Amino acid sequence: MANQGHSAAEIVFDRATKVYRGAPGPAVDGLSMTVPAGEICVLLGPSGSGKTTALTMVNRLVELTSGDIRIDGVSVGEQDATGLRRRIGYVIQQIGLFPHMTIEENVATVPQVLGWKRDRVRDRVRELLDLVGLPPREYGGRYPAQLSGGQRQRVGIARALAADPPVMLMDEPFGALDPITRERIQDEFLRLHEQVRKTTLFVSHDMDEAVKMGDRIAIFREGGHLVQYDTPERILTAPVDDFVARFVGADRGLKALTLRRLADLALEPAGAAPDTAPLAATETLHTALSALMASSADRLPVADGDGRVVGTVTLDLIRAEAGRPSPDEDHRAEADAGPADGEVA
Ligand SMILES: Nc1ncnc2c1ncn2[C@@H]1O[C@H](COP(=O)(O)OP(=O)(O)O)[C@@H](O)[C@H]1O
Ligand SMILES: [Mg+2]
Incomplete structure (x- = not known):
């Protein structure tokens, strides 16, 4: 498929730590783990365990207090934050689509900012809408309000992939969807990932989703501690402690x-x-x-x-x-x- 880039990057967390101003302790505490290029790593843990903070330190919506995060060997801190974010797809639970722009225009946002030629943008947008199961002829001209919640999340994924970023950050992207829609969009995302192989950090608080989506699962507990980073099979069959065992269920x-x-x-x-x-x-x-x-x-x-x-x-x-x-x-x-x-x- 044209321009279906295979760019992916290794992400290294190196004692990454965040202490919010005035907080009694760290939100993320000395996080060290390596996410191999092209894999899906699910960050799993209870509310408040630092998953979102860990994710947003990667695209510098939150700045590290100490330690480092490197993407293909380059510290995020050394990169211009705006440029960095253009190279990182970001999908959150309530996708912020621009309500006054069509679906095609929404997906075109980043390529346009990057100054791609008009034809290239159009081709890319159509290709992506097809890829996420929204035929551009039918959906491209609609406005976000004319789509279902699941369809809007798909547009969000297409928009995040538009400039072919090597890294995708997804923060409970399917959390607001009903169970049937969620299953379907999980399956679609896995199929999509087979094709585009972006290194993906995927936040979830749902064990079933983590087992389904993750090549590896990172389990966090309160205080932003990483307790186990392992394959789903190992997490299920060999939890390192009682916390993981209980969480796994x-x-x-x-x-x-x-x-x-x-x-x-x-x-x-x-x-x-x-x-x-x-x-x-x-x-x-x-x-x-x-x-x-x-x-x-x-x-x-x-x-x-x-x-x-x-x-x-x-x-x-x-x-x-x-x-x-x-x-x-x-x-x-x-x-x-x-x-x-x-x-x-
Ligand atoms: N912007 C912020 N300012 C201060 N404290 C924050 C901020 N964002 C999150 N926190 C705190 O940091 C901890 C981790 O939060 P978060 O990363 O959102 O966890 P999770 O995504 O796992 O629910 C929580 O105690 C939360 O209250
Ligand atoms: Mg969160």
Whole structure:
């Protein structure tokens, strides 16, 4: 796709700290983590734990008190704040679209500021509206008030992507949407991210959203402390302490099933299953569990990509997986594995 840039940048937080004037303590306290280029990092934690502050230190809406944040090795503090913000897409919960401007004009804002030629701006805007599922012919000439909440968030994403920034900051971007719209727009964003691969910092307070969206999850607690920075699977199966374990929730055994696929299991032999439609080996254990419950069977065949039955999945196998820690897991999580077992039964 033309101009569908693959620019992405590594973001390094290096003891980044923010103490607001008059505050008794830091809002973000010595945050150190590296977000690899092209990944989605979800900042997760309770209200007031410093997620928004961490995010806005990147585009300098909030200035660091100490420490550093580097984008591809360059400190944000060394960059002109306005120029920096043009190279960082920013999406917030209540997208501030310009009400008196059409959707096309809204999306064109940054490329126009950057002085792109008129044709290039027009092509880019149309391309982006298509990409976020708003055909420009139908939507380009409308005004924000003529769109639904979900459509407005999509325009916000298109506008943030318009100048092909290497970094996207998204602060609870789907928080105000109803659950069905939120699911759909999450799926769309993931599909979009497959294509454009921006390094994305995504603030959420919803564990399910974090597991779905994040390549990695950074869990914050009060006082702006980063408590765990890890893959969703590790967060679910090996929380570093009780705070994370509680935050992840009692149903983490079930959630962990959404991360494992039938192909990862040591299946029982192929002949052991009833002669019913097989599950694809690429399906998650969560899907397999639903299928088992729907069919009232305690076992189902599993097929490879060619439709060949390669084994049998049983309720017992899934139950064991729900409670099983990862092979490299620590003692704590092993000790916790018991209760998770019971939840699926
Ligand atoms: N502009 C500000 N001035 C003073 N304190 C602030 C400001 N913004 C946030 N805070 C405080 O900093 C802490 C972290 O806030 P915030 O980063 O918004 O957390 P979160 O996004 O996780 O809810 C909170 O205690 C909040 O009250
Ligand atoms: Mg916030």
